Amino acid sequence: MSLLEVSGLTVRFGRRQVVAIDDVSFTLGEQERLGIIGESGSGKTVTALALMGLLPENAAVTGSVRVRGQETLGLGEAEYAKLRGDTLSMVFQEPMTALDPTMRVGRQVAEVLLLHARNTSGNSRQRVIEMLRRVGLADAERIADSYPHQLSGGQRQRVCVAMALINSPDLVICDEPTTALDVTVQARVLKVLDEMLDAEHTACLFISHDLAVVSQVCSHVLVMLDGRIVESGPIHRIFATPSHPYTKGLVATAQLDKVAPGSPLPTVADFYTRAGATR
Amino acid sequence: MTAILRAAGLSRAFGSFEALRGIDLEVCKGQRLGIVGESGSGKTTLIKLLAALDQPTAGQLWFAGREITGLPERGLGFLRSSLQIVFQDPRSSLNPRMKVGDIVTEPLRSKLVRRELQGVDRKERLREVLAAVDLPADSGDRYPHEFSGGQRQRIAIARALAPKPEVLIADEPVSALDVSVRAQVINLLADLVDKQGLTLLFVSHDLMVVRHLCDSVVVMQSGQIVERGTTAAVFSAPRTDYTASLWAAVPRIKV
Numbered sequence: 001m002s003l004l005e006v007s008g009l010t011v012r013f014g015r016r017q018v019v020a021i022d023d024v025s026f027t028l029g030e031q032e033r034l035g036i037i038g039e040s041g042s043g044k045t046v047t048a049l050a051l052m053g054l055l056p057e058n059a060a061v062t063g064s065v066r067v068r069g070q071e072t073l074g075l076g077e078a079e080y081a082k083l084r085g086d087t088l089s090m091v092f093q094e095p096m097t098a099l100d101p102t103m104r105v106g107r108q109v110a111e112v113l114l115l116h117a118r119n120t121s122g123n124s125r126q127r128v129i130e131m132l133r134r135v136g137l138a139d140a141e142r143i144a145d146s147y148p149h150q151l152s153g154g155q156r157q158r159v160c161v162a163m164a165l166i167n168s169p170d171l172v173i174c175d176e177p178t179t180a181l182d183v184t185v186q187a188r189v190l191k192v193l194d195e196m197l198d199a200e201h202t203a204c205l206f207i208s209h210d211l212a213v214v215s216q217v218c219s220h221v222l223v224m225l226d227g228r229i230v231e232s233g234p235i236h237r238i239f240a241t242p243s244h245p246y247t248k249g250l251v252a253t254a255q256l257d258k259v260a261p262g263s264p265l266p267t268v269a270d271f272y273t274r275a276g277a278t279r
Numbered sequence: 280m281t282a283i284l285r286a287a288g289l290s291r292a293f294g295s296f297e298a299l300r301g302i303d304l305e306v307c308k309g310q311r312l313g314i315v316g317e318s319g320s321g322k323t324t325l326i327k328l329l330a331a332l333d334q335p336t337a338g339q340l341w342f343a344g345r346e347i348t349g350l351p352e353r354g355l356g357f358l359r360s361s362l363q364i365v366f367q368d369p370r371s372s373l374n375p376r377m378k379v380g381d382i383v384t385e386p387l388r389s390k391l392v393r394r395e396l397q398g399v400d401r402k403e404r405l406r407e408v409l410a411a412v413d414l415p416a417d418s419g420d421r422y423p424h425e426f427s428g429g430q431r432q433r434i435a436i437a438r439a440l441a442p443k444p445e446v447l448i449a450d451e452p453v454s455a456l457d458v459s460v461r462a463q464v465i466n467l468l469a470d471l472v473d474k475q476g477l478t479l480l481f482v483s484h485d486l487m488v489v490r491h492l493c494d495s496v497v498v499m500q501s502g503q504i505v506e507r508g509t510t511a512a513v514f515s516a517p518r519t520d521y522t523a524s525l526w527a528a529v530p531r532i533k534v
Contacts, residue, residue: 039459040428153318182318182484187528209457212530236534253458254532256487261510264469265462265491 001069003170003203004028004051008063011046011055020046021227023063028171033197033204035214035235037250038224039268044207047224048173051205052090053080068170086116089164093176095156099148105159106132106144109166116167131162134199136192154185158192165196171203178213190216211254215239223247226274245272282341283308283446283478284329289338291324298324300502301338308445311472311479313489313510315525316499322482325499326448329480330364331355343445356391363439367451369431373423379434380405380419386442396442408437412467429460433467440471447472448480453488465492487529490514498522 009024021043028034036044049055051065053075065072067087075083084090092098100108109128125144132140135158148156157177164172174193178186194217197204208214214221215235223231223244231244242248249268259265284306291299299321306312314322327333328340331347340348342358363386366372373382384401386392405419412433423431432452439447449468453461469492472479483489489496489510496513498506498521506513506522517523 039457183486183530184317184484184525184528186530190530209459210530211458212532215533216530235532239532239534250459253462256491257529257531259491261491262469264466267462267466268459269463 002027003030003032003068004205005066005069006051006064009047009050009065010062011043011050012060014058017060019227020059021050021224024224024227024229025063026222026229026232028203028205030170031201031203032220033206033218035206035208035218035221036224037208037211037214037221039209042224043227044224045175046227048090048175048205048207051173052084052088054090082116085112085167085169087169088171088173089167089169091157091160091164091172091174091177094180095153095160096148098160099156101148104145104147105151105156109144109159109163112163113166127166128162131166132159135159135162135165135196136188137162152185153181154189157181157185157189161189161193161196165200165202168200169202171205172197173205173207174217175207176209177206179208179210186213193217211235211239211250223250248272281308281344282306283343284480285341286329287339289325289328289335289340291328291333292336298502299328299335302504304497304504306446306478306480308478309476310495311481311493313486313493313496314480314482314499315484315486315489315496317484317525320499321502322499323450324502326364326450326480326482330362330448331358332364353391356395359389360386360392360395360442361444362446362448363442363444364448364450365432365435365439365452368455369423369428369435370455372435373431375423377422378419379421379423379426382423382434383408383419383438383441386438392442399443404441408440411440411471412437427460428456429464432456432464436464436467436471440475444477446478446480448482450482451484452481454483454485461488468492484525485529486514486526498525 005027007025010022011020012018013020024047038044050061055061061073106128110124113124113127129140129144132143137143137155137158143155178189181189206214206217219234221235221238222229225246231247238247239251242251249271252266253268282305286302286304289299289302302325316322328335335348339346347358384405387396387399387401387404409416409418414433453464456464465488481489481493493510496510497504500521506519513522514526517526
């Protein structure tokens with residue numbers, strides 16, 4: 001039994017039933033790391049939100065999502081709440097909106113802990129500080145007593161990683177966790193994430209538009225385009241022999257170091273053009 | 280070679296915090312200069328000063344031989360028309376309630392700039408710049424939200440080109456874009472700079488893009504320039520650990 005089995009997952013929005021993702025199927029084993037890449041609007045985030053049960057009410061979800069064999073589609077809010085944070089957790093793109101600006105971050109991390117863990121109220125602060133230290137925040141005491149606006153972007157995202165991992169979930173979903181960060185901070189956050197997933201034996205679903213970033217964390221990847229999975233497999237295979245033209249384009253754009261300075265960069269449009277697209 | 284932009288001892292302090300400390304910089308006509316550094320290193324503060332959107336607390340600045348430090352806004356018309364900026368996030372740099380045509384021609388309607396651009400036909404110029412950035416000719420009648428992220432950044436570039444500038448400053452113009460769209464916008468910028476003989480100042484934390492687009496680079500850390508030189512030299516043999524770490528942080532495919 002896999003940790004996560006998704007089959008035929010389809011999400012439609014609104015009265016006109018606009019299809020956002022169409023017949024998405026994949027499985028993820030314990031401790032496995034899977035990347036999802038694709039451009040904006042390809043359905044990456046909708047997939048993640050569907051797994052977390054966080055889609056808005058106007059979304060019609062069909063298909064099946066099983067976590068350790070248990071069907072999660074159609075679960076009530078209370079049951080989902082138990083699942084989230086405990087079995088599944090998520091790191092969002094923009095830590096400034098994911099964190100509550102009016103609450104000290106230590107309390108926010110503790111909140112996640114107290115909602116799920118039993119009998120830890122006494123030493124919760126200790127556990128929070130320890131967790132903040134483990135994600136590479138050296139002066140964890142000061143960070144815990146700070147408000148989100150007093151922290152840098154990289155510190156905030158580390159706090160979100162700490163929050164996502166403090167209950168030792170089985171699966172962490174990361175939705176473009178480093179897109180809002182600059183490259184040096186991105187490199188550090190990716191390293192911390194990589195180490196923490198190893199240490200906690202946690203599986204990961206990592207969403208990004210950048211193949212190079214995904215390859216830092218994951219071994220396998222799904223390529224999404226217009227709500228469908230067009231290609232999947234181990235990164236070294238996708239990278240060496242991409243079969244779908246869109247994937248070929250993504251691989252080319254992720255290798256700027258191969259292009260001679262000054263010559264035009266390869267674009268996805270050189271490899272793949274949507275039927276009916278103007279550009 | 281004549282410097283089109285020259286800064287001497289440029290500093291900017293916010294209270295007791297020194298965002299920029301004694302920057303000396305010369306940018307020649309036709310140069311493509313990359314300005315790199317991590318967040319908070321002073322890149323944006325520097326270009327704000329160069330564009331006279333902010334005043335330095337010390338130091339002097341010349342544009343095409345004329346000193347611009349301390350000039351009042353009404354004396355800056357020549358600078359406003361010859362130096363234009365493309366900002367990072369087109370969602371916040373384009374007014375959502377204005378039509379694209381009005382956005383792009385707004386620099387031409389400014390009282391200050393108009394004086395410098397005698398007899399430019401706005402409709403004609405709109406057609407020219409929309410074509411230059413590969414946007415459909417009817418884009419002018421639409422609103423920014425009707426366009427994708429990459430197209431919106433093209434609109435911002437079109438607006439910057441409208442007053443026929445000599446210097447184009449791009450502040451992280453592709454950081455908010457998907458990898459797939461990023462390459463298109465970079466190609467477009469490279470093309471425009473070539474064809475129109477622009478001087479380019481390109482601010483980025485992504486050194487791979489800078490290596491591709493720029494002939495020279497300055498590396499900033501804590502408000503100072505810690506390294507400068509040709510792009511090839513700085514990136515192939517960085518002299519400081521800081522530059523080396525910036526270069527190492529660029530995500531590359533790991534298999």
